[in-house]
Amino acid sequence: MRLVLDAMGGDFAPAETVAAAVKYARETNHTVLLVGDEAAVRQELEKHDTANLDLPIIHAADAVGMDEEPAMAVRRKKHNPMVVGMQLVKAGHADAFCSMGNTGAVLTAGHMVFRRIRGVHRAVLTIPFPNAQGLHVFGDVGANSDCRPEWLVQWAHMLAIYAKPVLGIEEPRVAFLANGEEMGKGNQLIKTAQVLMAQRNHLNYIGVVEPKEMMAGQADVVITDGFTGNILVKQSEAVANFIFQILKEEIMAQTRTKVGAALARPAFRAALERLTNREHSAGLLLGLNGLVTVGHGRSKREDIYYALHTTARLVEADVLEKTRNKIESLLHLTASRENVL
Amino acid sequence: MRLVLDAMGGDFAPAETVAAAVKYARETNHTVLLVGDEAAVRQELEKHDTANLDLPIIHAADAVGMDEEPAMAVRRKKHNPMVVGMQLVKAGHADAFCSMGNTGAVLTAGHMVFRRIRGVHRAVLTIPFPNAQGLHVFGDVGANSDCRPEWLVQWAHMLAIYAKPVLGIEEPRVAFLANGEEMGKGNQLIKTAQVLMAQRNHLNYIGVVEPKEMMAGQADVVITDGFTGNILVKQSEAVANFIFQILKEEIMAQTRTKVGAALARPAFRAALERLTNREHSAGLLLGLNGLVTVGHGRSKREDIYYALHTTARLVEADVLEKTRNKIESLLHLTASRENVL
Known part of the structure; x- marks a missing residue:
């Protein structure tokens, strides 16, 4: 499995995001693509033993701050870690995207990059x-x-x-x-x-x-x-x-x-x-053509590590494809009922 | 001051309502009109020393149960303690009405008996x-x-x-x-x-x-x-x-x-x-031509005693008249602005 982690997302990034990715990769042998400022991410990675781990860094320097008006910032800063990370998923280089960043920014980037599943009225943000x-x-x-x-x-x-x-x-x-x-x-x-x-x-x-x-x-x-x-x-x-x-x-x-x-x-x-x-604190943005999970801005490494596990579980359960099929069948149901009426 | 208490309102009525009224009347020397099933209320009153207290019983037997559909029950049972109690206030026999009964029933009875203050869009239920x-x-x-x-x-x-x-x-x-x-x-x-x-x-x-x-x-x-x-x-x-x-x-x-x-x-x-x-647990139904306070159904005597104090404070502060004046001045403001436009 290949997951993208927004290395710059959350109050304690990139130190805690990188630490979480190392722990997760060590345990699962999954690939975690770290998207963010290359120098900053590399500096954090060097603090850990990453032998035999697949943790590529994808450079994306236009950080979205927690205090910026998120929709505006994401649209203006096309080379921000959220948009770049989601594009990796969209292009098939990874299975899902995970961020502890500003939820509004994730929402905007998610809609920009993935667009809604055909037939979905609106994407929904859900948490356990x-x-x-x-x-x-x-x-x-x-x-x-x-x-x-x-x-x-x-x-x-x-x-x-x-x-x-x-x-x-x-x-x-x-x-x-x-x-x-x-x-x-x-x-x-x-x-x-x-x-x-x-x-x-x-x-x-x-x-x-x-x-x-x-x-x-x-x-x-x-x-x-x-x-x-x-x-x-x-x-x-x-x-x-x-x-x-x-x-x-x-x-x-x-x-x-x-x-x-x-x-x-x-x-x-x-x-x-x-x-x-x-x-079980990571939420899911459901209804887009891509799996996007969102954690709390205050997340520390342990939380982010669990968020990556949650993301992997949703990939394994094929939630995205099952959602597409469900929407498809609901549309057929509505269409056939309308034909009857 | 003269307050009406819905003697049958709440999970522990009339035992707790009557006990609260006795305690409150002893302390304040105010009159508390107890509206409810006369026999049941009298039986409770006899358990207390009520010498020199003004605690008249007003008979109203059509009790509204906590599990009845409140609006229906109040409309069907015209001789219920809420409607009868509020009518006492409306007729000038008391200053305010207080109940621990079903909030929906209080809302319906309040609108039926008092109607809204002229210019008030909707009455509002508010709590500290x-x-x-x-x-x-x-x-x-x-x-x-x-x-x-x-x-x-x-x-x-x-x-x-x-x-x-x-x-x-x-x-x-x-x-x-x-x-x-x-x-x-x-x-x-x-x-x-x-x-x-x-x-x-x-x-x-x-x-x-x-x-x-x-x-x-x-x-x-x-x-x-x-x-x-x-x-x-x-x-x-x-x-x-x-x-x-x-x-x-x-x-x-x-x-x-x-x-x-x-x-x-x-x-x-x-x-x-x-x-x-x-x-400070009693709420107020604000916007009607009468002061109506509402407490929690689970209230015990101490809570109801405080609810009566809250009710008295709102009477003393002349909240009803001040609300009427405020609405009046807002209406004038709107009218004059519309004239200008």
Whole structure:
């Protein structure tokens, strides 16, 4: 397998991206193409033992900063690592592209280079999300702020394909996110999506879930618009940080609680590990003619190493081809129904 | 002051509602009109010392269950405690109405009995929400699933009035919730609301905040649509429960962490107190010709007692009349601008 890693993507690039690539290549014997500033990447590579590893550097110097307006920057800087890296995949030199860089920039570059799969309304950004039972996949988490109901229905089918290799299950339970658990709940978008879904349902579709049920793990695939999804993910992070901050303040207020917390530290660590969900934190931009995975800007080498593993698993599961086939069959279904009408 | 309490509202009514009313009346010497099933309420009252307290019972037997379709139930059961209680306020027999019952039922009854203030596009449900600095007020949290930008702009003005007595500040910082902190971020609704807001701005308007900034306490008033707001509040609760559940599981896994957690227990308790925000948990249905406050269905006597205090504070601050005046002045502003154009 050959994966492209955006060596310049994320807050700790290229040191952490290169370190992750070395670790991953050593373990898997896969090729990792490192795209970025050649001198900077080479300097990092020299810090590691890379004997017998296939880690070619592809020079692309026009870096997109985390603070640049991403769409503009990517369009202006044609020789940036994202565009160059994706072109390698498009030309058949690699199987997938992985980045910890600005999500908006990845979205723009992905659309520019790969374009959408024929019949896909919009590409969707999806991530694995922790719940009380383990994980579910959740999207859209930010690719589309304003959505149409038929997009959500298509994403339900697409995310069900993605959920299988990520969650390791055969018949994922698919639901829409709503502000109540009863059928018919939701805003107009979700209400209409429910009606459309009831019409063409080859999925294990279970209706709507509200956040409590989602966090209880009652669905394997949860679909919402990219505005709500993005805010939900950010609010979840913010609430988690808020709770740990408050706990810390209260713990530091007394000697007794300080001593207690020191003893309980392994439990705090283990809980944080489960929440940060490091092994399954990379998201997927689904619906383009190329596999594009996206990690958090704050990712360290361990996270990036896992992101590469996630990317490889999606290649192995042939998610891209299966998505194309599913969309094709949905189009045929719609066409034949329209012929009947 | 005279407050109406829906004696049958919430999971623990009438025992907890009556106990709260007794405690509140004893402390304030205010009148609390208890609306509900007379026999049941009297039975609860007899368990308390009510000497010198003014706690009249108003019989209204058609209870709305927590599991009934609320709008239907309220319309069908005209003699339910919500409608009867609000009519007492409307007729001038009391200053405000407070309920721990089904929020949808309160919304329907509120609109039926009070109707909207002239010029108000839609009533908005708002609550105080905890953040790292203390509290902000947040709405809409569920009255309107599909919104128009001009509603959000009006709510910004209305919630700024409400924020003053609740937060005890004079010039609340007002923001829209968005999926990014930059000006122009958001879905079409939030983008248009930002443009409208920039046109007629007599507020301390600071633009958009994303969840991280909201939870850091960077705004005193945060406005969103009722679908996003409802889901955000529910997700915050679900994440908090999830974190405490995970922590508990990890703590119970080892003797060392069990001992540590026992010592640290006061810190956990104090943190939970801050999160549950008991003293400021009652929400307000704002925009109707009557003051209607709503508490959580799970409220116990202490919560309901605080909800009555919140209600009284809003009466004292004359939030209803100030809202009417603000809407009136906004209407004049719009009218005069239209004349100019």
